Amino acid sequence: MSQADSVLAASTFNIWRTSTLAPTSGNSDINEPAVANGGKYVWYTGNWYAARSTNGGSTWTYTNPASNMTDFCCDQDTLYDKSRDQIIWYRQGSYQSSTGQNRFVLSRSLNGGATWCSWSFFPTTFNSTWTNQWFDYPHLALSNDFLWLTTNRIAGGATTVNLSVLARFSLDTIQSCGSLSATSWTQSSGRTWTPVQGAR
Numbered sequence: 001m002s003q004a005d006s007v008l009a010a011s012t013f014n015i016w017r018t019s020t021l022a023p024t025s026g027n028s029d030i031n032e033p034a035v036a037n038g039g040k041y042v043w044y045t046g047n048w049y050a051a052r053s054t055n056g057g058s059t060w061t062y063t064n065p066a067s068n069m070t071d072f073c074c075d076q077d078t079l080y081d082k083s084r085d086q087i088i089w090y091r092q093g094s095y096q097s098s099t100g101q102n103r104f105v106l107s108r109s110l111n112g113g114a115t116w117c118s119w120s121f122f123p124t125t126f127n128s129t130w131t132n133q134w135f136d137y138p139h140l141a142l143s144n145d146f147l148w149l150t151t152n153r154i155a156g157g158a159t160t161v162n163l164s165v166l167a168r169f170s171l172d173t174i175q176s177c178g179s180l181s182a183t184s185w186t187q188s189s190g191r192t193w194t195p196v197q198g199a200r
Contacts (some may be wrong), residue, residue, distance in 0.1 A: 083144070133162075
């Protein structure tokens, strides 16, 4: 491709707002950050911490993701569903050697992260035969009416992916804090799925 065929970025890089993040509940060199932004409300997550801003990111209040999830371990994702004005937050639990599995907690907030409605899911929630399995490496995406989740399923105690899982949740049910269930699909090739963003 010649330079004439490419689209060049502007010569000046502008930072509109910058502020320092200093989480109080810990952090990791593997940060994997995610952000949900609805107007003045911003919900920001990284491995081991979460932060809330009520003024567009000028100042932050830190939240310990383990404060109401004692089995919390590290992986998180978040996004903002503009069509229903809700923040959605995923937290992954740690592997439990006693059960051979973990769980994830899916939460939503209608007031910019001040309060949450939450649901817990285990591998056996999706399939009763998925005992001694655990989830890892989550990603969230939205379409018009659904929240989509991809995650790896790994045999208890192991580190090798044995299944990729795609799950779909109703955004209306999430908004209403109703009884939430998922429709799911799997791929057993050991490859990792991640969803496309903005497909609607």
